[in-house]
Amino acid sequence: MNFPFYIARRYLISKKSHNVIHIISWISVTGIGVGTMALIIVLSAFNGLETLVEELYASFDPDLKITLAEGKTFEVNDFPRDKVLAIPEIKFINSSLEEVALIKYEDKQTIATIKGVESGFYKMSGMDSLLIEGTINHQTENNNNLVFGWGIADKLALFISESTHPVSVIVPKRGTSKGLTPDAEFNKKIAYASGIFSVNPDFDTKYVLANLAFVQQLLKHENKISSVELGLKKGSDWKLVKNKLQKALGNKYKVESRYEMNELIYKTNKTEKWITFLILSFILVIASFNIIGSLTMLIIDKKKDVWILKTLGANDRVIRKIFFAEGMLINLLGAISGMAIGAFICWLQLQFGLLRLDGGVVDFYPVEIHVMDFVNVSIIVIIIGLIASWYPVRILTKRHL
Numbered sequence: 001m002n003f004p005f006y007i008a009r010r011y012l013i014s015k016k017s018h019n020v021i022h023i024i025s026w027i028s029v030t031g032i033g034v035g036t037m038a039l040i041i042v043l044s045a046f047n048g049l050e051t052l053v054e055e056l057y058a059s060f061d062p063d064l065k066i067t068l069a070e071g072k073t074f075e076v077n078d079f080p081r082d083k084v085l086a087i088p089e090i091k092f093i094n095s096s097l098e099e100v101a102l103i104k105y106e107d108k109q110t111i112a113t114i115k116g117v118e119s120g121f122y123k124m125s126g127m128d129s130l131l132i133e134g135t136i137n138h139q140t141e142n143n144n145n146l147v148f149g150w151g152i153a154d155k156l157a158l159f160i161s162e163s164t165h166p167v168s169v170i171v172p173k174r175g176t177s178k179g180l181t182p183d184a185e186f187n188k189k190i191a192y193a194s195g196i197f198s199v200n201p202d203f204d205t206k207y208v209l210a211n212l213a214f215v216q217q218l219l220k221h222e223n224k225i226s227s228v229e230l231g232l233k234k235g236s237d238w239k240l241v242k243n244k245l246q247k248a249l250g251n252k253y254k255v256e257s258r259y260e261m262n263e264l265i266y267k268t269n270k271t272e273k274w275i276t277f278l279i280l281s282f283i284l285v286i287a288s289f290n291i292i293g294s295l296t297m298l299i300i301d302k303k304k305d306v307w308i309l310k311t312l313g314a315n316d317r318v319i320r321k322i323f324f325a326e327g328m329l330i331n332l333l334g335a336i337s338g339m340a341i342g343a344f345i346c347w348l349q350l351q352f353g354l355l356r357l358d359g360g361v362v363d364f365y366p367v368e369i370h371v372m373d374f375v376n377v378s379i380i381v382i383i384i385g386l387i388a389s390w391y392p393v394r395i396l397t398k399r400h401l
Contacts, residue, residue: 004318007309008325011298012333021301024294025330031287032334033341036381039280040342043373046273048366053269056200059130060207061258062094062229063238064245069254073097073224083248084228089241092124092231097215097224103208104168105156105193112152112208114169116215124231127197127209134160134195144214145194151205153196166190169210169218189218281380288331288388295327295392320393327389335381339374 012025066084068074076095084093097116102109122128122136127147137145146167148158158167170188191210198204216222232241238257245255259266306319346367348354353364 002325004321005325005329007322008329011302011322011326012329021294021297024290024297028287028290028294028330029334029337031290032284032331032381032385033338035280035284035287036335036338036377037342037345038283038338039277039377039380040339040373041345042276042280043273043377044342044346044367044369045365046269046276047368047370047373050266050269050273051368052362052366053265057258057262057265059125059127060199060203061261062092062124063232063236063258064230064242065256065258065261066228066230066245066249067226067254067256069252073221073226076223076225079225079228080249081228084230084245087241087244087248089232089236090230091233092120092229094118094121094124094229094231095212095225095227096121096229097212097219097221097226099171099215099219099226101208101218102168102170103152103156104170105158106165108156110152110155112149113206114146114171114208114210114215114218116210116212118212121209121229124229130197130199131195132198134193137194143211144189144191145211146191147195147197147209148193149204149207150196150198151201152208153193155205158193158196160193160196166192169208171218174220187218187220189214277376281384284381284384288384291327291330291385291388292392294330295323295389298326299323299392324389324393327393328385331381331385331389335378335385339377343369343374 081093084090095118098113101112101114103112103114127136131147132150134147136147137143146169148156153159156167167190168188169191170186173185173187191214197209212225216224230245232238242255242257246253249255309319309322346369349365349367350369355365356363357365
């Protein structure tokens with residue numbers, strides 16, 4: 001066994017001549033352990049939230065979305081669909097048309113985005129699993145059933161089980177000036193509520209889903225769409241597929257991924273995670289002052305031991321290594337125990353759902369353990385421990401020994 005490490009281990013584990021030094025050493029271990037545990041738990045919680053957000057947006061937003069680089073709508077027949085289908089990673093392709101509309105139900109009304117989709121959209125998004133009431137019925141081209149976001153349905157006080165009245169969908173006519181009769185300025189179609197979905201507040205309070213043909217007729221946009229949405233095969237690299245699509249379609253069309261469409265949300269989650277990591281790292285720095293205090297008292301207390309070791313032939317370098325190893329043992333023992341306890345608490349949350357979210361989109365607070373978080377935490381803890389151990393060893397051994 002390495003001699004400095006052996007002496008340092010004896011100092012940490014065996015009883016000291018002054019019990020207070022022993023207590024301070026274990027307080028240092030506890031401080032590092034609690035800080036490390038907090039880092040693991042918080043980072044795992046952010047991982048869980050990030051995955052939850054991705055899953056929620058994946059339930060509605062496609063993997064890739066193709067729109068015009070300039071303009072809003074384009075002819076279906078002009079779109080090079082064969083070039084898109086030639087890419088093997090693509091599993092689903094769905095044409096859609098979106099527009100802001102006024103939705104009226106009985107004496108209530110609200111503004112929503114009506115989105116016309118093909119029947120394949122529901123299979124691509126897994127919308128069946130997101131329904132909280134009613135059914136999806138868009139198999140025929142000319143039906144006029146609507147699927148409402150929960151927030152929109154709530155504003156209209158619309159419930160499928162009690163819905164007996166039709167829903168009016170109203171949009172302004174294109175290229176018309178203000179006339180004497182208001183009806184001449186708007187397109188209006190009657191529809192019926194068939195289902196209510198719930199994804200997250202961003203979608204629930206914004207979208208109403210309809211058959212593509214219904215929206216095209218409402219907007220007088222026959223054979224026109226505003227976007228083509230794509231679902232990729234499992235395991236496909238969306239960056240590679242995006243580059244293939246952009247090259248095949250040219251500059252006329254713009255290809256965006258789900259992450260680019262919701263860039264602010266994803267960047268905010270990652271920024272919050274790493275800001276929290278930095279804040280908790282500063283708490284670890286503060287906890288490391290216990291190591292400095294513990295080593296300082298130990299160096300002063302062990303003057304007699306140092307004299308005996310020097311008499312036996314130990315030089316100053318060996319003496320410094322002993323106390324440096326003592327500081328690193330305190331640091332590593334705290335770090336390992338903190339990571340182990342943090343991982344255990346995360347496992348308990350995954351298995352038993354200790355922290356519940358009543359009324360949330362999930363029943364339990366999401367947690368996800370990543371190996372790289374342990375690597376990053378280990379690196380920061382070791383760096384802090386090296387600095388906290390180096391200072392008292394280099395400075396105080398010269399002053400007191």
